[in-house]
Amino acid sequence: MPGVFFSVLGHFDAVADRRMLVGYSSSSEEEEEEDEGLSGVGGGRRRKCEEEEGSNGGSSVRKKAKTEDRVSRPRLPLPGCLLAMFPDDVEPQTEDSSLHGGRIRSFKHERGNWATLVYLPYHPQEEFSDLLEQLLSAAKAHGVVLTPQEEFHLSLSQTVVLRHHWIQPFTQSLKADLAHCKRFVCSAGKLNVYCNAEMTRTFLGMEVCTGHAQLLDLVRVVDRTMTEFRLDTFYKDPSFHVSLAWCVGDLTAQMKGCLQELQRVVDDYEEGPFLLRLDGIELRCRTGNKTFRFPLEP
Known part of the structure; x- marks a missing residue:
């Protein structure tokens, strides 16, 4: 009833007290209290606390069951398109040189570091494969077993290390600097022997005899980008x-001991000295497993 209030001076039992509240409907636990003859507010509160603790316990059990259910569920695999976007993060790297023909890394592999090289590609002529086989056979006769390159190119930079987040600005800088460089042709015909800085690999190479000036111009352009990113520039007197x-x-x-004989193979090839021809149509930059192309102006 409106306006009804309780007098703090009187003593009422818990059941009567609750019945005086307007619009109040007794719960099942209160009915049980009445049946059992419980009197006093304290007893009711103790029972309520015990029931709340029990209900909380049930809640924690349910939460635990849900958590265990989530843990036990198998994780869905990432789509292949996402894995392909970040191959350096998902593909395990190995330092076992036996899996790479005995080659040893020039620098230790670290996650997020991308080996980067700027170069001029060489597309072999028809007769090149036959000449290479003859060179390998002649070297083997002198006790030097050589492995042919998987692909052929002329380097215009040292191999440097790029962090993943540098790749886009680095290649954009190269593109801008190379935008006005002209196409050209160069050729090579003289064999020479090269060894890397770590002395872990020796190479048989064919040195450029024409187009040297144009290659130096390209190196100066590439070096500007290298300097911008505080990377090593190319050699001062490159071969x-x-x-x-x-x-x-x-x-x-x-290898130098049999170099003269190997050169004769080149000079006497078919009708005359073999010349390896490179068409300077575009430069490329390989970083990790990505390759960027930079066409030169006609």
């Missing part, structure tokens, strides 16, 4: 060449 084959270790002395 531009196309590597043909390689072997593990420093075998410079052994």
Whole structure:
């Protein structure tokens, strides 16, 4: 009833007190209290606390069951298109040189570091494969077993390390700097022996004999981008060449011992000296497993 209030001076039992509340309907636990003859507010509160604790316990059990259900559910695999976007993060890297023909990394692999090279590609002529086989056979006769390159190119930068987030600005800078460079043709015909800085591999290469000035101009352009990103620039007095084959270790002395004979194979090939021709139509930049192309102006 409106306006009804309780007098704090009187003593009422818990059941009567609750019945005086307007619009109040007793719960099942209160009916049980009445049946059992419980009196006093304290007793009712103790029972209510016990029931609340019980209900909380049930809630925690349910939460635990849900958590265990989530843990036990198998995780859905990532779509292949997402995995392909970040191959360096999902593909395991190995340092086992036996899986790479005995080759040893020039620098330790670290997640997020991308080996990067700027180069001029060489597309082999028809007769090149036959000449290479003859060179490998002649070297083997002198005790030097060479492995042919998987692909052929002329380097215009050292191999440097790029962080993943540098790739886009680095290639954009290269594109802008190379935008006005002209196409050209260069050729190579003189064999030479090269060894990397770590002395872990020796190369048989064919050195450029024409187009040297145009290659130096391109190196100066590439070096500007390297300097911008605080990376190593190219060698001061470069010997531009196309590597043909390689072997593990420093075998410079052994290879130079048979170099004259190998050069004769080149000079006497078919009707005259063989010239390896490179069409400078575009430069490329390989970083990790990505390749960027930069066409030169006609």
